Amino acid sequence: MVKISNIKIYENIEDDKIIDLVIKKYKINPSDISNWHIVKKSIDARKKDDVHYNYSINLELKNENKYKKFEKVTKKTLPNIEINNLDKKTPLIIGSGPSGLFAALTMVQNGLKPTVIEQGDAIEKRQEVVNNFRNNGKLNPLSNVQFGEGGAGTFSDGKLTTGIHSPFCSKVLQEFVNFGAPESTLYLAKPHIGTDNLINIIKNIREYIISKGGKFLFNTKAIDFNIKDNKIKSVICTNNGNIFELPATHVVLAIGHSARDTFFKLYEKGILMEKKNFSVGVRIEHLQDSINKAQYGTSTKLKLPPAEYKLAYHSKTGRSCYTFCMCPGGVVIASSSDKNTIVTNGMSNYLRDRQKC
Ligand SMILES: Cc1cc2nc3c(=O)[nH]c(=O)nc-3n(C[C@H](O)[C@H](O)[C@H](O)COP(=O)(O)OP(=O)(O)OC[C@H]3O[C@@H](n4cnc5c(N)ncnc54)[C@H](O)[C@@H]3O)c2cc1C
Known part of the structure; x- marks a missing residue:
């Protein structure tokens, strides 16, 4: 496979037609191409009189020796997260934001059957609750723009950019595409999903987890932790005023940054927590x-x-x-x-x- 980088495009052209331009520009015999895909697409607007798209593509060529001028590359394999030592125990995940959902996804991919509990609503109902808040100012403290299936970023821009360089970033993007995000998520310099797409993707991830034996308990809040000899034994939950106990030997706290009451409870229980820096900001609206x-x-x-x-x-x-x-x-x-x-x-x-x- 070879890579061609820095392909400048000055015309309005669909992504799947880029190959025609590449064939012409780099004098490639179309019958030599067995496969191709875009690796990166960005906008270069540094000079206002030279604004253009910039593409990199990978080409699988039949007669690679004919095209020595191109950089050779090997296919990237996505990293897998292997979970060992959990046997067949049923792990409990508290919170169904991005952390909780990806933890559950990774677990079912490893043959485990996690139970996910979430204090807010499933995404379909959550959408109604959020609209009700927006239109009538009626707040549900357990299910709102920050809480509920999909977590705090669901009603945002769905940006998928990060400053970290980890092979797992590609895995996250690939999972989003597997569950319904547009293919371009994999190669846009600044991919974003949008609230409308996210809602379906989150539902698809949940349905997949359930199809593999996972379980979701919505409107279920963890209110206490039963710990003996420094080991978790069970989590006390509440659902519509009913209090019950869920036995658990492995618990993932995927509760996000806004679950203040749960943090107080963890502190009261003497569970080790590390502080993180935070930023305070304002929203500015532009045209x-x-x-x-x-x-x-x-x-x-x-x-x-x-x-x-x-x-x-x-x-x-x-x-x-x-x-x-x-x-x-x-x-x-x-x-x-x-x-x-x-x-x-x-x-x-x-x-x-x-x-x-
Ligand atoms: C307003 C806002 C906008 C954002 N926009 C973006 C963006 O566009 N792009 C981006 O990348 N990031 C964005 N972020 C950041 C991003 O949302 C967070 O980094 C991300 O949501 C963290 O994921 P998480 O799963 O750790 O926690 P969260 O998303 O906060 O999810 C935690 C979940 O746990 C549940 N929970 C908490 N306590 C309990 C309990 N005791 N029992 C049961 N359930 C519980 C909550 O209801 C919640 O659904 C935004 C954050 C905020 C607050």
Whole structure:
């Protein structure tokens, strides 16, 4: 397999037609190509009079020796997470945000049958509850923009970018595609899923986990932990006022950052916790059109997605200020999870087709 990088594209062309341009530009015999795929697609808008798409593609060629000018590459294999020493025990996962869902997915891929408990609603019902909050201001502290199946990022932009370089990043992206995200998620420089797509993907992941023997208990909150000799024995749960005990020898706490009452309980139980730094921020609303002009200029004829930006300032005192998460073509929404508190977030659908960001 060979890789061709830095393919500059100045015309509006569908991704699956890129190969025609590559064949022409690099004088490749079409019958030599047995397979091809895009590895990366980004926008280069550094010079406003030279805005273009930049592609890298991998080609599987029959007569590779004819094409020595191209860089040879080998196929990447995705890393697998192997879970050992858990035998056939039923692990308990608390929380069905990204951590809980991926923990459950990894477990069923290893032949385990986890039970996932979630204080909020399943995604279909959660959507109704969130709409009710938005339209009527009625807050459910257990199921809202932050809590419920899919976790805190569900009603956001669904960005899939990270600053870390881990082989597991590709695995996460591949799983999203396996469960319904567009194929381009694998090669866009800044992939995003959008709230509308995420809702289906989360449902697909849940159904797969259930088909492999996993279990989901919604509207079920972990309220206490039964620990003996420094080992977990069971988790006390509540569902609609009914209190019951779930035996457990292995518990994954995938409770996110906003489960304040559960953190108090863990602290009370003497469970070791490590503090993490946090940032405080505000939401700023721009007109999408002004960001597009600032980033892309006005001369390009290319059809480009709604633009975004990232700014950071690092002071000498060690404190920094940075833009955290933009939601191009999105909307600012109320995102409280507690009475008498105010939280705001940005949210966009896959098409990012609203006028603001
Ligand atoms: C407003 C907002 C917007 C964001 N937007 C983005 C974005 O666009 N892209 C991005 O990458 N990241 C975004 N993030 C960050 C991202 O959402 C988090 O990093 C991610 O959700 C963390 O996943 P998690 O599974 O650890 O926790 P969470 O997503 O917080 O999920 C934890 C789950 O556990 C449940 N839970 C908690 N306690 C209990 C209990 N005692 N019993 C039962 N269930 C319990 C909660 O109800 C919740 O559903 C955003 C975060 C916030 C708050």
